[in-house]
Amino acid sequence: MTRLNPRYRFENYVVGSANRLAVTAARAVAESPGMVYNPLFVYGGSGLGKTHLLMAIGHLAQEINPQLTVEYLTLDEFVEAFHAAIAAGQGEAYRRRYAETGLLLVDDVQFLTHRREMQAELLRLTNAVLSSGRQIILSSDRPPNEIEALDERLIQRFAGGLVIDIAGPDYETRIAILRRQAEERKATFGPEVIDTVAQLGLRSIRELIGAFNRLIAFQAVHPTPLTSAEARELLSRTLPATVRAMPPAAAAPMEPALAAAAPGGATATVEAPPAGSTPEAAAPPFELGAGMSDEFGAFLSEISSAVARQVEAWRGRVAEAVVRWEGEGYRTDRLQRLLQGEAPVDPDLVLRLYEEDIARLEALGKEMLELDTALAAHPALHDPDRLAEAEAEVARAREGLAPPPGPAPIWSLEDFAESASNRYAVRAARSVVDDPGSHYNPLVIVGASGSGKSHLLHGIGNALGKRAGLVVACLRAEDFVEDLIKAIDRDRVAWWRARYRRIGAFLLDDVHLLAGKERTQEEIFWLYNLLAEGGQQMVFTSTTPPESLEGIEPRLRTRLEAGLVVELPPPDREVREVIAARLLREKGADGDPDLAAYLASRASESVRALQGLVHRVLEAAEAERERPSAGFARQVLEGAPAAPTRRTTGNRTSGLLSPTGSLRSREKMIWDWPDAGDRLIEELR
Numbered sequence: 001m002t003r004l005n006p007r008y009r010f011e012n013y014v015v016g017s018a019n020r021l022a023v024t025a026a027r028a029v030a031e032s033p034g035m036v037y038n039p040l041f042v043y044g045g046s047g048l049g050k051t052h053l054l055m056a057i058g059h060l061a062q063e064i065n066p067q068l069t070v071e072y073l074t075l076d077e078f079v080e081a082f083h084a085a086i087a088a089g090q091g092e093a094y095r096r097r098y099a100e101t102g103l104l105l106v107d108d109v110q111f112l113t114h115r116r117e118m119q120a121e122l123l124r125l126t127n128a129v130l131s132s133g134r135q136i137i138l139s140s141d142r143p144p145n146e147i148e149a150l151d152e153r154l155i156q157r158f159a160g161g162l163v164i165d166i167a168g169p170d171y172e173t174r175i176a177i178l179r180r181q182a183e184e185r186k187a188t189f190g191p192e193v194i195d196t197v198a199q200l201g202l203r204s205i206r207e208l209i210g211a212f213n214r215l216i217a218f219q220a221v222h223p224t225p226l227t228s229a230e231a232r233e234l235l236s237r238t239l240p241a242t243v244r245a246m247p248p249a250a251a252a253p254m255e256p257a258l259a260a261a262a263p264g265g266a267t268a269t270v271e272a273p274p275a276g277s278t279p280e281a282a283a284p285p286f287e288l289g290a291g292m293s294d295e296f297g298a299f300l301s302e303i304s305s306a307v308a309r310q311v312e313a314w315r316g317r318v319a320e321a322v323v324r325w326e327g328e329g330y331r332t333d334r335l336q337r338l339l340q341g342e343a344p345v346d347p348d349l350v351l352r353l354y355e356e357d358i359a360r361l362e363a364l365g366k367e368m369l370e371l372d373t374a375l376a377a378h379p380a381l382h383d384p385d386r387l388a389e390a391e392a393e394v395a396r397a398r399e400g401l402a403p404p405p406g407p408a409p410i411w412s413l414e415d416f417a418e419s420a421s422n423r424y425a426v427r428a429a430r431s432v433v434d435d436p437g438s439h440y441n442p443l444v445i446v447g448a449s450g451s452g453k454s455h456l457l458h459g460i461g462n463a464l465g466k467r468a469g470l471v472v473a474c475l476r477a478e479d480f481v482e483d484l485i486k487a488i489d490r491d492r493v494a495w496w497r498a499r500y501r502r503i504g505a506f507l508l509d510d511v512h513l514l515a516g517k518e519r520t521q522e523e524i525f526w527l528y529n530l531l532a533e534g535g536q537q538m539v540f541t542s543t544t545p546p547e548s549l550e551g552i553e554p555r556l557r558t559r560l561e562a563g564l565v566v567e568l569p570p571p572d573r574e575v576r577e578v579i580a581a582r583l584l585r586e587k588g589a590d591g592d593p594d595l596a597a598y599l600a601s602r603a604s605e606s607v608r609a610l611q612g613l614v615h616r617v618l619e620a621a622e623a624e625r626e627r628p629s630a631g632f633a634r635q636v637l638e639g640a641p642a643a644p645t646r647r648t649t650g651n652r653t654s655g656l657l658s659p660t661g662s663l664r665s666r667e668k669m670i671w672d673w674p675d676a677g678d679r680l681i682e683e684l685r
Contacts, residue, residue, distance in 0.1 A: 004072055005533050008055035014180060016173025019049065019166045026053050026137075030060035033068065033103050033135035037162040039126060040137045041109075041144060044166030047204025047558040050139040053166070054105045057137060061103050071098065072105040076526055079118055084494070095121075099128035102135070108555070109140040110147055112154075119151045126157050141555070169205060174198040177205060178212055185439070187216045192228040200235065206562035207547070211235055213440060213564040221427040314347035315339060321351055330358055331383040357384035364394050404483075404499050407461030407474035407507065416452065416459050417571070417578040425566040429456055433463040436470075436505060436537035440564035442528075444511075445541045447568030450606020453541040454509055456568065460539055461507045470504040477513040481520050488519075500527055504536055511540040511560070515551025525556050538563075576600035576610050583614045584628070589621070594630040602637065613637065 015023050022044075028036050042050055058070040073081070085094035098104060104125075112119050129136045143165070144150060144158045169177065178194045181187075193215065202208045218234055219226050226234075318339055322332045334354055338347070361381055369376040380390040413433065418426045425445060432443050443460075447453045461474035475483075487496035500506070506527065514520055531538055542549065546560035571579065577600035584590040599617070604610040620636045621628040 047206035413459035442538035
């Protein structure tokens with residue numbers, strides 16, 4: 001069951017001509033549950049406020065009668081709870097729970113299509129609720145008789161109460177909604193700006209608020225008030241094609257990574273005894289007293305040699321173990337400490353215990369690989385000194401307590417190059433980090449492949465992850481789909497969902513790749529509602545604006561539009577120069593201050609293309625053993641010849657005499673003359 005969102009009340013529900021009748025009926029039901037309009041069936045397009053209205057009924061009913069039990073759930077949750085109850089042998093308890101609820105709110109009933117079993121269950125539940133005088137309210141994106149393959153008996157039950165629609169808001173209602181949004185967000189706009197947004201004719205309230213969010217974010221980074229013309233020009237780049245009469249941007253392939261992974265830490269090394277050394281040389285010296293006999297000295301020397309041989313024997317075994325286990329990726333700190341200290345009482349016992357811990361880690365690693373591929377690389381699974389921690393991590397993974405993959409640590413928000421062209425998007429990202437879940441939720445970053453979307457997404461994730469106790473899930477859409485497929489294949493969907501119930505922020509890269517993946521979209525929809533209810537921040541990236549996404553269900557698309565959609569343009573010259581300088585520093589080739597400026601001047605539509613230019617120049621410099629410079633880069637990229645060597649000052653000669661005074665060959669000299677002008681003069685002579 002989903003808790004009632006505290007913000008969804010009648011007090012902040014804007015009433016207009018398109019929804020006045022529905023609100024009147026809803027208030028009547030909330031004030032007298034089970035007495036009027038039972039069942040109440042509300043339908044309307046996605047994003048028109050049906051969920052808000054259902055939850056407002058629940059809040060008002062509980063305020064009037066605190067003893068009243070209220071249950072709100074989506075149809076997906078209804079189905080999930082039913083299957084879980086049947087699997088646990090608690091079907092009757094499940095039916096009794098909802099049948100005895102004083103006020104039952106069921107959202108998204110349109111998904112009953114072709115679900116005969118659940119239609120029968122909902123019919124049984126509706127009959128039980130009506131017969132006991134309790135209230136049931138349902139919502140859908142279409143009237144009951146238009147829900148495909150819906151049981152005729154259900155249609156009759158719904159028609160026996162009140163079936164009422166919510167239409168799109170008219171001009172006056174849109175103005176009222178925008179003014180209330182501005183008041184709640186403490187944003188000041190001129191009447192002409194609000195009028196501009198209201199006249200756009202957007203399809204739903206979510207789209208209307210999403211467009212207004214763009215203006216709020218734009219105003220936050222500009223010192224002067226936004227004008228009506230600026231608002232129209234800003235929104236023209238992000239509005240649906242039907243409104244702005246522009247063709248949607250073509251989808252681009254998935255964005256590649258913007259930087260290579262950082263190198264891993266160096267492993268510890270073991271110093272072998274120097275070649276030709278003897279055990280006696282490695283042993284501590286014994287100094288004989290002046291009066292000590294030769295026999296006693298020989299005796300001590302023999303004992304010393306025997307001890308040295310024993311010490312070197314176990315040291316050799318430990319050194320071999322270090323080399324072996326380091327080669328297999330395990331930490332050897334415990335063995336390194338042995339080599340640096342005195343001999344233990346039983347070196348063989350120490351080695352045996354270490355290898356037993358390794359065997360346990362190998363078993364845990366295999367299990368973790370089955371449970372969660374992303375966590376199989378956890379450092380504790382490769383360190384015998386952290387065996388208890390490794391066992392705890394695997395135990396958490398078994399229970400679904402281990403979090404989903406987080407952001408890549410190589411990308412930070414501080415390293416993202418900001419310029420005038422992308423400042424709007426960067427400032428929006430920082431606002432999300434400063435106050436997650438409050439203003440721009442979700443934040444949708446739209447840009448072409450290679451524009452830096454992934455960098456900005458992971459930078460936001462790393463910044464959010466610095467907050468105490470905040471678990472951030474950050475992954476590609478492809479990985480999300482693959483994890484779900486594995487969970488379905490292993491019958492571990494409940495475990496998979498449990499991981500996401502505990503996150504504090506959800507960041508999904510390349511959401512456009514979910515097109516046509518119906519089951520994944522259903523899970524995203526469920527997760528979106530859960531996170532939105534709890535105020536957790538969500539960030540998505542896409543190569544296409546949400547309103548132009550093909551193959552994405554309207555209920556999910558409109559939710560993406562409900563937050564703030566920002567465009568991340570291709571990197572301009574200022575950004576390219578910062579990135580080029582950073583790449584050159586990372587490669588140790590930042591000696592020429594003009595090199596980064598020249599590389600930035602080259603036409604590059606993406607960071608990936610700029611990386612290609614830098615790598616091409618550096619590889620050519622290494623191959624030719626040249627120092628990377630702007631001139632050398634120009635020669636490599638443009639095929640321009642290197643600048644001619646300047647002639648030294650001095651007496652001008654014909655060049656026929658060599659520096660040693662010997663006569664040069666005139667024929668050879670003509671062809672090898674260093675200056676074409678001098679060569680011409682010499683030929684005329």
